[in-house]
Amino acid sequence: MPENHINNLSPLRLLTRSKSLNAFINKLQNLRYDLDNKEMKEHTFRVSGREIQQARNAFSKMILKGEESLHLLCELFSEKYLKSYQIESQVIGQIESSGERFNLSQTITSKELYTTTDIDLGNRQINKLQFLDKGAWSKALLVSNVVSYQSTKSNPFAIHRILSRIKAEEEIWNKVADEIFDLDHLVSRDKKLRHLGRYVKDVFGLKIIVNEAADADRIFKDLSTPVLFKNDLLKKFELDANDETKQLQLVEFKDYLTPKNRKRSGWEAYKSVFKWNGRMFEIQIQTLHNFLRERELLTRESHDGYKIKRELIRDRISADLPLYSFYRELLRWLFLNPQGSPPKYNGLTIEIIE
Secondary structure, eight states, rough: OOOGGTOOOOTTTTTTHHHHHHHHHHHHHHHHHHHHHHHOOOOOEEEEEEHHHHHHHHHHHHHHHHHHHHHHHHHHHHHIIIEEEEEEEEEEETTTTOOOOEEEEEEOOOOHHHHHOOHHHHHHTTTTTTETTTTTTEEEEEEEEEEEEEEEOOOOTTTTEEEEEEHHHHHHHHHHHHHHHHHHTTTTTTTTTTTTSSOOOOOOEEEEEEEHHHHHHHHHHHHHHOOOOHHHHHHHOOOSHHHHSSSSSEEEEESSSGGGGOOOOOOOOEEEEEEETTTEEEEEEEEEEHHHHHHOOOOOOTTTHHHHHHHHHHHHHHOOHHHHHHHHHHHHHHOEEEEEEEOOOOEEEEEEEE
């Protein structure tokens, strides 16, 4: 039995304190090691319906609470740095029949942020639209949506806007499968994985858009100050003033902004993971020029290109490693499509105990 079979930690450990969800993911990890054991030809995975439902409920709660915390953090940033701002739901949609893409923005209130999920905000805008294409009406599809905190006046840190985004649930579970199987190691990437590399950390993210690189340096340094948010600001949002709410704790930092570190795609940013109020947030700081270029290239070839490339890697690994493919299907069934039939794997029997 591998040593890490015993000391395994859930890839979601940094995102949720839920014992039921992390214990369930650990159970799936241990099953993976058992299935890797060539000496055992038959395996039975027993799990109760209650156990599955508790894990599903904990995951849904994690998403809802995380989204609420993300909006709180964005509003704190906006109050501290922007002073004067408006909140917009910004959507990129696609006409189903032609594939043509379009941008759509709608001003929303702070109250709407906490009563409607981000994905529902986007779908609400998209579902109102139909396009006349070659004599027939076609509906629109949601490609991506973000909440934008748009500065309406100049500010000392030269911040144009702050954007929030939440990773799609299917992609979260793809990443959990990736970490269970250490996908980056399987494809032998040329980088050393850090001690936190195997945990999913970028579900909840925000992006700060500044004028130029020097402004990115200034804002990053300010984010790391011991007292970022003062008591009166925290009180305004009904938050307790303590070490977890007053400051951000840096967990991980990647510099893709310095010329020698820039990606070949031309994407530039400081990409960090911070812990705030008990939750993990990915914070990117990007120049306006690079942000506008990225937005202009938001096509299947560019923005979706990374996801497509990642999916091709996953498909290639799945062909060589059927167990990895099974786990992707298993997680999808457990958390995204519970009404469907459980996937099958040679030599494994899944027993759901009621």
